[in-house]
Every structure is written in C-alpha cells, then in structure tokens.
Amino acid sequence: MAAAPGGSAPPAGPSPRLGFSTADSGVGMSGLNPGPAVPMKDHDAIKLFVGQIPRGLDEQDLKPLFEEFGRIYELTVLKDRLTGLHKGCAFLTYCARDSALKAQSALHEQKTLPGMNRPIQVKPAASEGRGEDRKLFVGMLGKQQGEEDVRRLFQPFGHIEECTVLRSPDGTSKGCAFVKFGSQGEAQAAIQSLHGSRTMAGASSSLVVKLADTDRERALRRMQQMAGQLGAFHPAPLPLGACGAYTTAILQHQAALLAAAQGPGLGPVAAVAAQMQHVAAFSLVAAPLLPAAAASSPPGGGPGTLPGLPAPIGVNGFGPLTPQTNGQPGSDTLYNNGLSPYPAQSPGVADPLQQAYAGMHHYAAYPSAYAPVSTAFPQQPSALSQQQREGPEGCNLFIYHLPQEFGDAELIQTFLPFGAVVSAKVFVDRATNQSKCFGFVSFDNPTSAQTAIQAMNGFQIGMKRLKVQLKRPKDANRPY
C-alpha cells in the first residue's frame, strides 16, 4: 500500500479500505501489527505519538526507522476520518516499555525527516494521560492497611510507580490511597478487576477503585464545597407548605401522644389542635420536650392552653417557620393542596399512630407524587440536601431503625419540623442500593437537634422505634 513517496499523488490519497476507520484500534487494517507472531506487549507499554512525519511515508516506510529501538507492537499512521488523508503523525507502541523510552530519547526533536521543517516528535500519546489517567484513587480500604498491602493488591495489574496511603496528621489511615501505574491500560485493568470486588476488613463498603480526580475536577469539587458552605450559612426560610403532608402525619401522631399523656378528658383538644393553626400544631410537636412537666402540670391550664411549652424553645426551635406561620390563615394549605396522604381526621379511624404510619409509608413509596417541596420551591431542597454533610458540633443526629423504604427525602421531611435541616442522609448499601436503615440529619443549631431528639427518639413506626441521638463525635475518646 505504499503511496509513492513524493511524486504527484492523486488528491484522494489511499483507498477507503485502507483509510482510517480503525486508526485507534488495536489491529487496524492499515496499521502494522505483527499479529499472532508477536501477540504480547508489556503490560506497562507506552503508546507513543510520533509527529512531523512527511505525508508521503506510510507504516512500511516508517517501520525501519523505529525498529531500531525494539520490536514494534503496533504502528499506525493517523489519517483523516473522512478524506483518508495522511495527517502527518502516527501512534507507535513497542512491545517493551523500554523500547519506547529509548526511541523517545533518541528521536524526539533530535532529527528532522526529509521535507519537514520541524524536528520529529516522539512522546507518550495524549491518551496515555499525563499521569492522571494512570493514577487511581482507592477508597474503602481498611484503616490498618498500609502501602505494602495496597501494593500487593494492585501488583498483579502492572508496574506500580507510586503508592501512597492517605493519612491524618496522627498517622492513622484515612482508608484511601493513590496508586499510579506505568500505563493507562494497567490502571484500567485494575479498575475493572478490583472496583467493588471485595470489602476490606474494617471498611463499611466495598472497595472503590477509580481514576483520581484531575486538577480540574478537584477545583470543581472545591467550588461546590464552597457553595455548599455558603448555603449552610444562609439557609433559605422554609415556607410552611414545604413541610408537606408527611409532616402532617407526624403532627397528628404527636397530638395523639399528647392526648394519651393527658388522659381521656383532653384527648379531643389535641385532636382538634392538630387541625387548627399551625402554630398550635408545631407547639404540639415540641410538647414531648417536657413530658414530665406536661404530665405533672396541674390542671390549671384550660382546654385552650397548650401545656408546658416555654416560649424560647418555640422561637428558637422553629425560628425559620415563624414568619410563614404567622402569615398563614390556617392549616388549609396542608389539607387542600391535594398532597395529603389522607384527609383530615375522620371519625371512624381508630389509631392515629397507625394512621400516621400509613401516611408515612404512602409518602415514602411515592415521594415524587407528592413532592410538595421540590414542586413548589425548586431551589429549596437542593440547598438542603446537596453538599454540606455535617453541621456544627451538637447539631448532628444519628438516626437508627429507619423504615427500609425511607430515603433522604423522607428523612428531611421527618425532621423539618424541628428546624433548618442542613443535610439528611440515609445510608445505602453500595451493592444493593438498599437502605441500611440508619442515617444522619444535621441542623444548623443545637437546639433544633435537641428538640428533634426529644420528639422523635422512640417514635414508633410499625414494629420499630426510631433511635435518635447525637452523632458520635469522631474524636470521641482520642488521646492527646
């Protein structure tokens, strides 16, 4: 297929068959591939880019020039996809990595081929990635695994140039590492074989093996974190409607609890209260804060008086809600927006608690059908759920015994009544995508967190009771 060097070649160049549908694949028709005779290249072989090649030279012409440095695995002249025209450059892979290095140092910018006015280029192809595409981020390692352990794990896939376990200042592993391979291919092979393949001792999820972030991705990540921080410091006020039907179920449940605590005589009061002003409803939520006070308070407060709720708690705990609450004529929005899982209290319904759970279940199963938050206030939930993971000390709750069907959205809905939720995260098994039935909720202030604990710890759902407590600080019993 040697196109006559020089000469007046026909403008169309090589025939379509030889021209280039397979420029980049392993065994292109027009490429020079030793084939079965030399099937193997080193696992850490380097693909070279060769530039400043005269248009008249094809693979056969170039071969002798490069064979000098070692056995060639593949040599492919790049041609225009459409016209088939020689692009003046080629990809070259030697069987041995060493050959590539020798060729590069001997040829790169060291000589100029006939007819060219710039020296030949011989360097690792851009696709080899300038380091980034061979560098892996490894996550979910066991804390006790060191560099040697990681090396052992990755060694079968190629030549490891670099291996670093990330550590805290005190030397303990962060459970992740960087591994840099000699080539992109090796790195990819490791990803293929190892990612998700096993769970290391002491890790909470299966092994993560992926390309490390590029500089650009890292910058982007930083930006996002910054944005998240800003959002946390300026939480958008919560429109009351955003609390949604789900909240209603909880309110009614709380009303039922209160009614029970106060004895049969006051039952109807609480039940009615749940359907009255939202101010009253939210007060009822907070009431379990002081169960002792409520239970032992003298029967002095009349039927219209809500027992044992200090004003400061109401203000601090539900601060963001207050303005909207005051502006609302009543609870009509909750019941009339068509989003409530069940209508206002009907006389025949026996157990408000069961009812509450039914409503919850309903909501959890079809979050998008209700989605009052995201529909009415699209900017709101994203600000809450996206980035920032933790609130200040004392603002982060660990919640256990969540219903299996609970997702982040349901978690938010559940804790929204107690304050501004900075983030809510249900833990999900990587492999199955199933909830692990525990999660975290972060508020922007400790009072909300305490209120939520008081109100929701022990909250019964089906056969389970929620366990709601402050998240264990990670430096709990750290020696110093």
Add this chain to the structure above:
DNA sequence: TATGATT
C-alpha cells in the same frame, strides 16, 4: 442491621 460517601 450500628455513626457522614474519601482526593
């Protein structure tokens, strides 16, 4: 079933 998803 048990404590934030990493660079």
